[in-house]
Amino acid sequence: MASMEIKPLKPRIKKDEIARGDVSGLIGMVGNQTRGSMSITFEEGLALEIMQNMLGEKPHGLNEEVTDMVGEITNMVTGGAKRILAENGFDFDMATPVVVSGKGHTIRHKCDGAIILMPFTSEWGNAFIEICFE
C-alpha cells in the first residue's frame, strides 16, 4: 500500500531485550483457548515515510493522522493473523487498538507465554512486531 520495501529479519523469542520505538499500535486478543496481545512499533522516520507514500505529503510529527494510520495497520496485521490462525483451528476476537506515541518508549507484554519478536528494517528506520499468547 505504501510502495516501500521493508526487510524482515529473523523472528526470535524475545527474552531480556527491549524494543524501542516512537509510535506503537497495541491490540488485545481473546479466544476460547487462549488470550494475548500484539504490538507493532515504528521508529518515527519510518512512520512518517509510510504516511508520505500513502498521502503524498509528509507530516511534521506524530500527529493524529499518523496514529490513525498506525491503528489501521495494527487492525490489518492482527486481522491477517486471525484469518490464518482460524484456518488452523485457533479462533480469537480482536479488541480495539490503542496507539501510543512518545520518543523511545518501550513495551512489555504481560502475558504468560513466549513473546515472538519480528524485526523489520528499512532505510527510513526499523519496525518491530511482537506477539504473545497465553
Next chain:
Amino acid sequence: MASMEIKPLKPRIKKDEIARGDVSGLIGMVGNQTRGSMSITFEEGLALEIMQNMLGEKPHGLNEEVTDMVGEITNMVTGGAKRILAENGFDFDMATPVVVSGKGHTIRHKCDGAIILMPFTSEWGNAFIEICFE
C-alpha cells in the same frame, strides 16, 4: 494496598485533550455486544511512590518491577469493571495487559465510541484512567 490517598477528579468525556504520563497499562476487552480498550497512565513519581509503599523500597526508575505492578493494577481495575458490568448484563473478556514506559508518552484509543477520562491527583503525581467501548 499501597496505603496512599489519591483524589479522584471529575470524570469527563475526552475530546481533544491528551493525557500524558510515563508508564501506562493497557488492556483490550472483547464481549458479545461490544469491544473496547482501557488504559491507566501514571506519572513516574506516583508509580515509584506506590512501589515504595508496597515493597518498602523505592526503585530508581521504571524498571520491570514497576511495569509488573502496573500490569497487575491494570488487571485489577479491569477485573473490577468487568464484575460490575456483568451484574448489569454486559459481559466481556479481558485480553492480557501490555505496559508501556517512556517519558511523557500519550495514548489514543482507536475505538468508535466516547472515551471516558477519569483523572486522579495526589501529592506525588497524577494518574488517568481512560476507557472506551464501541
